[in-house]
Amino acid sequence: MNATVEHVAAVLRRLSAADEITELPEAAPNAATAAAQLGCDVAAIANSLIFTADGAPVLVIASGAHRVDTAKVASLVDASEVTRATPDFVRAATGQPIGGVAPIGHPQPIRTIVDTRLAERDTVWAAAGHPRTVFRSTFDELVRITEGTPADVGA
Numbered sequence: 001m002n003a004t005v006e007h008v009a010a011v012l013r014r015l016s017a018a019d020e021i022t023e024l025p026e027a028a029p030n031a032a033t034a035a036a037q038l039g040c041d042v043a044a045i046a047n048s049l050i051f052t053a054d055g056a057p058v059l060v061i062a063s064g065a066h067r068v069d070t071a072k073v074a075s076l077v078d079a080s081e082v083t084r085a086t087p088d089f090v091r092a093a094t095g096q097p098i099g100g101v102a103p104i105g106h107p108q109p110i111r112t113i114v115d116t117r118l119a120e121r122d123t124v125w126a127a128a129g130h131p132r133t134v135f136r137s138t139f140d141e142l143v144r145i146t147e148g149t150p151a152d153v154g155a
Helices: 003-014 031-038 070-077 087-094 116-120 139-146
Strands: 021-023 045-053 056-063 082-084 111-115 124-127 133-137 149-151
Touching: 003 021, 003 133, 031 045, 031 124, 045 070, 045 087, 056 070, 056 087, 056 116, 056 139, 070 082, 070 111, 070 149, 111 116, 111 139, 116 139, 116 149, 124 139, 133 139
Parallel strands: 045 124, 056 111, 111 149
Antiparallel strands: 021 133, 045 056, 045 082, 124 133
């Protein structure tokens, strides 16, 4: 297990969350490939997506079943502009690679919004710091461990 994944597991333990990391057979660069490998519906994938809101990072944990509406996110965080972050910005904000960004374990706290569509699932799967690792969670647990704000973010 690489150092980033070990760090995510340690943070999960510290937060009294499920800390079992599952290694996928192949990298899962998107929700569809993760869902196929896990044998679950794409809506059960909790994508950790980094955006810039007037230059500051915002983490949106979104259901893999739909796109994020950046206008909704801008309204939620009171920003004039919200755009998808560059890979370099994502790495700097999270310390993790795109395709493997976990909802926790970042160098500094990141303002977080958790998609309420994830509440429709008993179990959700989130990346664990590497494109081949995930952990099982729930909507309520994600809100708790990220101190996120539940909201409808779907386009």
